Amino acid sequence: MNIVDKNIEYYRKRAGMTRKDLAEGICDESTLFRIEKGSQNPRLDLLFEISKKLKIPLKFLMSELPFSDFKEIEKYKQLCREHTYYQDYEALSLTIEQFENLIEQNSDHVEYLTNKKFITWNKAILLHVRDKNLIKAEEQLHSILDTKLRTEFDIGVCNSLGLVKLSKDGVSIALEYFNKAYAAIEELPQLEDHTLTPRVAYNVAYCHVKNGQFNEATTLAYQIIGLLESKQLSFILGKTKHMLGKIHKMCGEYEQAKEYLLEAQFLFRLEKNEAYYLKTEEDLNEVRLLLEK
Template sequence: MEKIALNIKYYRILRGLSQKELSNNICNISTLHRIEKGKQIPRLELISLLAKKLNIPIEWILTDEKVEDFETLKKYEKICSDLSYNRDFCALNEVLKDFEVFLLNSSMKNYNDNYYLKFLLWQKSIVLHELHKNSTAAINLIKKYITCKIHQEIDLSILNTYSIILLDMKNYQDSISILERAINSIKRFPYINDNNIIIKLKYNLAYSFYYVDNYNQSITAIQDAIELLELNHSYFMLGKSYHLLANIYCKLENLEEAKYFFEKALSVFIIENENEYYEKTSKQLDNLLNNYKFNNH
């Protein structure tokens, strides 16, 4: 009883949630307060709902294992995420070796639905694709640990990686299917901790539709992503989304809209000091303007 109370409080604080935020649409805040104080025994159904909102397996709340193991795993997760974000795949490959040794020797290794084992294999698939250039092996690894039922936020990230690999392999229709499956599952989530995953799914869906010349669907997906990006103040991705929209309107021969979104993309890239993207977009805009002048003479 006491361990359940401590675990709920620990993961709530770890996720940066107040009691009001965690209890919203699940139970009264006073109920959660009593549970965390150890003054009320929660029903298994309530524990399950709290676990889903905290985006952790229910076993993490019910376990008597030491919190220190979880903290070490969390550190590995942070290091791997940072290395992956910075595209340092050589370093990621080395860290994953230590991560795997620790995980397989920890008290967590026997859980049926092990979040960190899933995270480890996901990162391994990224290394296979990005470092070793073995997309087939990466996809085969993903297929081993992705389940038919999407019930954790990490599943969305895994499917997003799956779609990126398929895009690189020019398998656009399968990428669309994977991304639509992930996006359609989001409505079943009681709470999404990181809205960036929704943005990534929408952005990659827009690109997939773009490559199969389905421009209307591409516009719809990228506009959804832009709406979230503007709320999140994610400016670099916002610039990339404007750039994609400009390319779509070029394909549709809507030069005014293309010019408008190229200019919006440029304004973001210059603020974000993204020189490579700025130069690329500037050349595209110059070509567009030259063609526009030529066609109007």
């Protein structure tokens, strides 16, 4: 048995499935038997269908780590994403420290380097947004960036590098990175992180706003909202509606601006995102004054 074969059998049994149960609608039971015994290599599309039926990410089937360790690692990765979104950088710093301690216990596994890169990525985010050390942040991101952007991780790093460039070098250079990341998403066969597309698209739209390209930004913002609603996600929805409110305000469309800003403020209240809530309140007050005139 190789790692994938053992993992399929492990997760099948963990789900309480027989080979017949798992194979149904995917492949012959005899094919699954040969895969689990290591006498047949499974195709990637077949692995994807198996992972969907087992209700686990595809990467669980590819990992050498025990399920408990893998689940713990995924928990820390999700916490890093949440702390970054909510701008809780002290919590992010603590989570990185705990995550680093965990992976050091598995330094002999092939996933070690991948997880180390993830930690480097998040340390670079802290260098950028908390420490304002743009040069060091850029240096760390370049050290882990694959220029071909083959994976979701590569796209995320490229997106973060675009944010550093936005702070350091301005919109035009940043937009090159965001556009590259956005184009790479379309080349991926599937996405595990459904927040990736709206995150990158939001940054592209933000640059369009800064360039005064309001039609392009508005079109992209509506696409983001449609994508989030189709996936039943609220992630970045408030920020996108806030952006639309700002665009309508700059275009002199104050009633529409007020509508979107109110929706954004409601979402920020639900998220308990105080920083964006207060920022939206300021924008609403300006729009209300303009409407009174």
